[in-house]
Amino acid sequence: MIDATTSIAGPKESTGPLGHYFDKNLNDDLLGQKSYEILESKLHASAVLLLLNKTNLKPSEIDLCIGGDLNNELYATNFAMRELNIPFLGVYAACASYGLSIIIGANFIESNHVQRVICSTSSHFSTAERQFRFPLELGTPRAPQSQWTTTGAGAMLLNTLKGNIRIESATIGKVVDFGVKDVNDMGAAMAPAAFSTLSAHLSALNRNPSYYDLILTGDLGKRGADLLKLLAKKNNLKIDGKIYSDCGVLIFNTTNDSMGQGGSGTACATLVFNGYIYKKLLDKSYRRVLLITTGALLSKTSSLQNQTIPAISHAIAFERI
């Protein structure tokens, strides 16, 4: 069960439509640190420490941490974990890393080896732009199909003994490649992976989309969400605007052109779920939510080598008990 969650949001995320739902709002995205990577690492550690604080637990009472971020070699997460002295598993599924962490965490809980697991992720606009596209100093114009990498960090405490929201089921995705090569168009690269996991999930459990009060993709953005709806329609799955939404669309005001198709980044699904959806599950607005985290598996090396962009998507069904 989910015992507690935390969400620390960057300046843009804090002034977006969900700003007041987050635990902490930052007014600066460097906060006096020497690099954006070091700042992201500190944010990541802060999200975990805030969770310990909220739940009145010591690091020694946590059996396991699982997490990741977008930086090469999980720079932010690994450096954050130095400060925690808790056994740690690092994972990478790009922006789907939060879903991946929760699935592995829930499985460790189920095997009865652990009682308390923390899942955490982070991302930062400035570390991601430099790493996957161009250094910000170049002033490269933003493409209309692009998304804005979310700055923030969040953590979730899974607890065998405590909580009102349980992880009811999950579907691990396959790597899907539809041949997209545009490093600005993550939504198009990820939508087929989201569809693959959504349809595998529904068919494995013999469910209709309407089984859920909400189906929420991680960070497809406006255009990617439209592509997912199109793929679903072509395959006779009905996911209309009433039960389907996307964290990337929810986190920013996407009528503002400068935000492109909306948010992306590992922190996007983490902030929206931890800050907003989790509270909506607790206050009984929703009973069953399917979170489909989505990740584009490109690297700067693969892009420069003119490779297409594979993607993956991991889904988790949350249910109020």
Next chain:
Amino acid sequence: MIDATTSIAGPKESTGPLGHYFDKNLNDDLLGQKSYEILESKLHASAVLLLLNKTNLKPSEIDLCIGGDLNNELYATNFAMRELNIPFLGVYAACASYGLSIIIGANFIESNHVQRVICSTSSHFSTAERQFRFPLELGTPRAPQSQWTTTGAGAMLLNTLKGNIRIESATIGKVVDFGVKDVNDMGAAMAPAAFSTLSAHLSALNRNPSYYDLILTGDLGKRGADLLKLLAKKNNLKIDGKIYSDCGVLIFNTTNDSMGQGGSGTACATLVFNGYIYKKLLDKSYRRVLLITTGALLSKTSSLQNQTIPAISHAIAFERI
């Protein structure tokens, strides 16, 4: 239980002391591909396909793949998984990724959600040197404390129903940072992490080192292995040359100065375990082996930002039934 393993070794690894133990020996490390990354990705896929071939299984009969490599964003593993159409979990613990994959895989088996899991890793000298240190074209002289990143790939099939070697226990490591900054000296960065996990493992299970027929670290190299022995001695743990060895020392002829301190890379522990130790467990030379995989969690960005090198180590106890 371990149903089967595969090992595909690069040219240097194939002419080393364990060369004849590997399933496949390559005589070239590019094999006509356009880049070393694409070659590594093909090697990774080949190791999994060879495993399916050995066990006469179809991809649809595998429930889950878990794996990783050293490339940014798991380039080799993610691109290999495109060809397999099997649910996939990506992990990153640098050269400790094989241990990490096996621990998560064994846990999924234990929770009874899956029957067959494949764990796979790869690494390549030329992709790793470019990414973590310098492009080979620069001709940078090798430092005497450096290790040689292993070229190769391997995979292991965990099966609920079949096999003679079981995963008896495991210890997930913590991120440890002893302040090493030299990107050539991975052994010194990783030895404290290996000691942390070894002592946590022995104390959690109330065992002495002599409980095992063999304690094998992943890729500390000659110097790192000496440091581990020193740390153990200072803490009254006796791991002498009789029961302790290191995959990095075993895979190359380390009396040859050009090989520095021996092998490293994610494939190092994978090749040595899959190709050599697994056979020694099967032929009853060993009954109980503790494999302590070791990973240095640096990135080029963290090194250029003058950060120290955190490390992690994950241990697995294998036992013949």
